[in-house]
Amino acid sequence: MDLSNKFATRLKAAEDALAGGRHEQAVTELTAAIFLKPSEARPYLLRGEALAELCDFHSAIINHRKALQLTPQTAAERRDRTERLAELLDLRALSLMDDGAFDSSIELLGEALALAPKTSSLPLHRALAHTGREEYEAALRDLEACVASGGASADVHFLRAKLSLLGRDLAAAREAADAALALEPGHAQATELREAMTACAAVYTEESTKLVLLGSPAAAVTNLTHAMALSPDDASLRMRRGAAQRSLGELDAAVVDLEIAVEQAGGSYPAASRLLVLTYNDLGVQHATRGRHAQALEWFDRAVDGGAAEVAPLVNRADCQRACDCTPEALRDYQAALELCPHEPRERWRIQTRLAVVHNERGARLFNHSNPRHAAVEFSRAIECNPKVAHFYVNRAEATLQLNRFELARDDVLLALRLDPTDARAQKMLLQLCPE
Numbered sequence: 474m475d476l477s478n479k480f481a482t483r484l485k486a487a488e489d490a491l492a493g494g495r496h497e498q499a500v501t502e503l504t505a506a507i508f509l510k511p512s513e514a515r516p517y518l519l520r521g522e523a524l525a526e527l528c529d530f531h532s533a534i535i536n537h538r539k540a541l542q543l544t545p546q547t548a549a550e551r552r553d554r555t556e557r558l559a560e561l562l563d564l565r566a567l568s569l570m571d572d573g574a575f576d577s578s579i580e581l582l583g584e585a586l587a588l589a590p591k592t593s594s595l596p597l598h599r600a601l602a603h604t605g606r607e608e609y610e611a612a613l614r615d616l617e618a619c620v621a622s623g624g625a626s627a628d629v630h631f632l633r634a635k636l637s638l639l640g641r642d643l644a645a646a647r648e649a650a651d652a653a654l655a656l657e658p659g660h661a662q663a664t665e666l667r668e669a670m671t672a673c674a675a676v677y678t679e680e681s682t683k684l685v686l687l688g689s690p691a692a693a694v695t696n697l698t699h700a701m702a703l704s705p706d707d708a709s710l711r712m713r714r715g716a717a718q719r720s721l722g723e724l725d726a727a728v729v730d731l732e733i734a735v736e737q738a739g740g741s742y743p744a745a746s747r748l749l750v751l752t753y754n755d756l757g758v759q760h761a762t763r764g765r766h767a768q769a770l771e772w773f774d775r776a777v778d779g780g781a782a783e784v785a786p787l788v789n790r791a792d793c794q795r796a797c798d799c800t801p802e803a804l805r806d807y808q809a810a811l812e813l814c815p816h817e818p819r820e821r822w823r824i825q826t827r828l829a830v831v832h833n834e835r836g837a838r839l840f841n842h843s844n845p846r847h848a849a850v851e852f853s854r855a856i857e858c859n860p861k862v863a864h865f866y867v868n869r870a871e872a873t874l875q876l877n878r879f880e881l882a883r884d885d886v887l888l889a890l891r892l893d894p895t896d897a898r899a900q901k902m903l904l905q906l907c908p909e
Contacts, residue, residue, distance in 0.1 A: 480506055480509040480510045480513070483503070483506035484502075484503075484506050486498075486502045487506060487519055488519070490502060491519060491522070496524075496526045500520055500523045500524060503516045503517075513543070517536045517537070517543070518536070518537065518554070520536045521537040525561060528568075530561055530564050530565035530568060531565060533561050534558065534565055537554070537557060537558040540554065541555065541558060556588070556592075558588055562581045562584055562585035562588070563581075563582065563585050563594065566578040566579075566581040566585070566602065567598060570598075570602055573605070575605040578599075578602040578605075579599060579606075593622040593623070593625070597615070597619045597629060600612040600636075604636065613633065613636050613637065613640065613645075616632060616636070617633075620633075626656065626657075627653040627656040627657035627663060630653035630663070631649070631650070631653045631663045631666070633645070634649035634653065635666070637649055642702075643699055643702030643703050646702075646703075647667075647702060647703050650663050650667045651667070654667060671704065673699075674699075674703040674710075675700075677696045677700035677703070678696070678697065678700045678713070681696040681697045681700070681717070682713075685717060690717040693713075693717045694718060694721065697710055697717065706737060708735075708737035708738040708745070709734075711730045711731070712730070712731060712734040712745040714730050715727045715749075716748055719751070719752050724752055724755050724756050727748075727752045728749065728756070731745050731748050731752060735749065746780055747783070750776045750779035750783050750786060751785070753775045753779060753786070754772070754773065756772040757770070757771075757776060757786070757789055757790070757793070758789055761792070761793050761796070766793050766797050770790065773786050773789055773790035773793060774790070776790075777790060782813055784813050784824075787806045787810035787813070788807065788810050788824060788827070791804075791806035792827070794806065795831060800834070803831055804831055807824055807827055807828045810824050811828075825858040825859055826858070828858040828859075829854075829855040829859035829862065829865065830855070832855035833855040833864075836848045836849070836850075836868060836872070837868065840872055845873075845875040848872040849869055849872035849873055849876065852865055852868045852869035852872060853869060855868075856869065862892070863888075863889040863893035863896045866885040866888045866889035867885070867886065867896060867898045870882040870885035871902070874902070874906075879906060882906060886899050886902045886906060887903070890903065
């Protein structure tokens with residue numbers, strides 16, 4: 474019997490053994506066939522399958538690798554063979570994982586992924602191997618690949634959530650848990666994890682409150698950031714973090730949080746809106762103290778237009794307008810601020826003293842432009858706002874003196890000296906008005 478006939482006989486005996494489930498006999502026959510014709514691919518393929526049935530995946534993989542190398546195949550044949558080799562590599566990797574051999578599993582799964590990159594189970598299994606090695610970032614990358622391939626189940630998303638928690642990425646953990654529940658609303662583990670996250674967010678929130686009271690706003694911001702990662706739609710958390718950031722002087726960040734809080738609440742969140750107005754005002758003050766009045770006015774405008782009736786933004790905007798020589802606008806804001814605090818004497822006095830200065834400055838400009846009549850009116854308004862300043866009376870006395878109202882001028886000079894006996898201008902005018 475020639476070599477070809479012997480090979481054919483062995484191959485036929487092996488195929489019959491495989492069909493009858495006699496896998497060990499098939500391996501023996503195929504080994505003999507391979508000895509006769511070692512360059513033929515089919516005996517390696519069949520022996521690989523027989524060995525796989527015997528759960529000898531390591532040897533099965535070696536045979537399939539050899540078959541893939543031997544003869545040219547059509548594109549369809551090559552695809553089928555590479556996919557089968559990838560399956561065997563996957564099976565071998567899973568058996569190694571059971572024995573704790575995660576390094577070898579990762580290596581085999583990497584080879585399988587190179588052969589069949591679209592098989593969604595492969596990155597999932599490699600993620601499990603990486604998890605076994607506590608390589609959580611690598612595991613998450615594989616799980617993201619699994620999600621991107623469209624083969625992610627609720628269990629995959631749950632595993633993503635658990636790994637994200639181990640990596641302290643609370644936002645990613647919450648998103649993954651939500652994705653698991655979206656796919657499978659009754660997923661017990663994801664439901665339990667989501668409930669734990671909600672409870673954890675409450676703990677972070679409570680702790681942040683204590684930290685603020687203890688004067689540790691930076692630590693409070695950290696806790697609130699964790700809470701927000703777990704409950705991103707909770708507007709109150711945004712407001713709390715905005716308030717803590719404001720107390721730290723992180724005003725731009727505070728504005729972002731407070732604006733989002735108001736938006737999340739549907740546009741109506743009085744507590745957050747008031748804090749937002751005060752933060753706008755803080756930013757205006759910050760710019761004004763650095764001489765950037767144009768930028769300051771923009772923030773004060775936002776504060777005044779914010780809807781919360783606050784005195785400080787109006788007063789500060791008026792001060793800024795004074796610095797920009799916008800006197801009429803300043804007067805309007807001071808007056809509007811006065812109307813907001815009818816029963817607050819100290820606040821009213823603070824505003825009235827500013828109003829007095831503005832009226833006095835207007836009076837001085839009018840007097841210097843030879844308009845003593847209107848100047849006297851402005852000086853009178855200054856005195857009405859703040860009757861405790863001697864030079865206001867002296868200024869009005871000078872204006873009324875030019876109007877030939879000598880008695881009025883004398884009375885103002887006497888009032889000025891009563892307030893400040895050392896006022897040199899008042900003393901000189903008194904000598905002019907009462908030479909004797």
